[in-house]
Amino acid sequence: GENVEQHPSTLSVQEGDSAVIKCTYSDSASNYFPWYKQELGKGPQLIIDIRSNVGEKKDQRIAVTLNKTAKHFSLHITETQPEDSAVYFCAASKGGGSYIPTFGRGTSLIVHP
Amino acid sequence: DADVTQTPRNRITKTGKRIMLECSQTKGHDRMYWYRQDPGLGLRLIYYSFDVKDINKGEISDGYSVSRQAQAKFSLSLESAIPNQTALYFCATSDLSGNGYTFGSGTRLTVV
Numbered sequence: 001g002e003n004v005e006q007h008p009s010t011l012s013v014q015e016g017d018s019a020v021i022k023c024t025y026s027d028s029a030s031n032y033f034p035w036y037k038q039e040l041g042k043g044p045q046l047i048i049d050i051r052s053n054v055g056e057k058k059d060q061r062i063a064v065t066l067n068k069t070a071k072h073f074s075l076h077i078t079e080t081q082p083e084d085s086a087v088y089f090c091a092a093s094k095g096g097g098s099y100i101p102t103f104g105r106g107t108s109l110i111v112h113p
Numbered sequence: 114d115a116d117v118t119q120t121p122r123n124r125i126t127k128t129g130k131r132i133m134l135e136c137s138q139t140k141g142h143d144r145m146y147w148y149r150q151d152p153g154l155g156l157r158l159i160y161y162s163f164d165v166k167d168i169n170k171g172e173i174s175d176g177y178s179v180s181r182q183a184q185a186k187f188s189l190s191l192e193s194a195i196p197n198q199t200a201l202y203f204c205a206t207s208d209l210s211g212n213g214y215t216f217g218s219g220t221r222l223t224v225v
Contacts, residue, residue: 009153032212043117043203043216044156089155099211100146100171105155 002027004092006104014112019080021107023090024072032095033073035064038087038106048075051095080111116140119204119217126194126224134189134220136204143209145187147171147179150201150219159202162187194224 003026013019023033031052036044050057050064050073057064061080066073073092077084087108093101117138126132136145147159158171160179168179176198178190191198201221205214 006155034213036214036216041218043205043218044214045216046213049213093211095210095212100158100161101211101214103156105153 002030002092002094002102004090004102004104006090006107008107009105010108010110012110012112013080015080015082017080019077019084019109019111021075021088021090021109022072023074023092023104024070025092025102026071027092027094028068028071029094030092032093032101033064033066034091034093034101035062035075036089036091038089040086044087044089077109080109082111082113085109085111115218116215117204117206117217119202119220121220122218123221124223126222128195128224130194132191132194132222134202134204134222136187136189136217137185138187138204138206138215139185140206140208140215141184142206142215143184144207144211145181146205146207146214147177147187147189148203148205149173150203156203159189191222191224194222196224198222199224 006023034049037047038044063076087106090104091101120135143164146161148156162181204217
């Protein structure tokens with residue numbers, strides 16, 4: 001089955017710096033890669049996703065890149081703010097209705113004011 | 114109101130007790146899921162249901178059971194709770210594509 005590795009497990013940055021979280025996956029058939037943000041006391045919330053026919057996707061201060069050859073994808077957050085502090089999860093899925101995504105173990109991002 | 118509502122939010126129970134966690138959704142989604150979150154282990158799938166008549170085991174189903182009472186309701190039961198089932202439990206829904214889950218706010222369960 002699919003295996004998703006996520007690094008780092010903890011990331012501490014100063015406000016205004018950039019943050020990068022990386023994930024690798026094992027199944028070359030995976031073609032859908034969502035990212036979730038989990039704030040304290042809340043459930044994970046989808047913040048951005050990318051499909052395998054796209055190499056990069058941006059939404060304001062966040063972007064996701066995908067390298068299918070190397071089987072890795074990354075979340076980039078620019079100009080970090082304290083409200084970006086949360087746990088971030090990546091996931092990989094074959095897409096389509098029958099497949100359940102495999103989640104990474106999460107990255108705790110701490111943005112210091 | 115939240116799209117996915119979980120009750121209770123917090124629960125402390127004793128070893129050996131039966132407990133039920135409930136989930137209801139207003140998304141109109143057919144697919145519902147139960148996950149368990151432990152520090153450092155991420156989200157692990159317990160059970161999932163693609164429709165009312167469909168129930169499937171996830172990677173860590175031992176010690177758990179589920180019931181899909183209606184399209185909008187999916188409950189998780191611990192038949193005889195044990196301390197290592199202490200965790201944060203999440204219910205989630207998705208549309209037929211299976212992409213982009215909507216999670217509830219979670220139930221923090223402590224088994225003493």
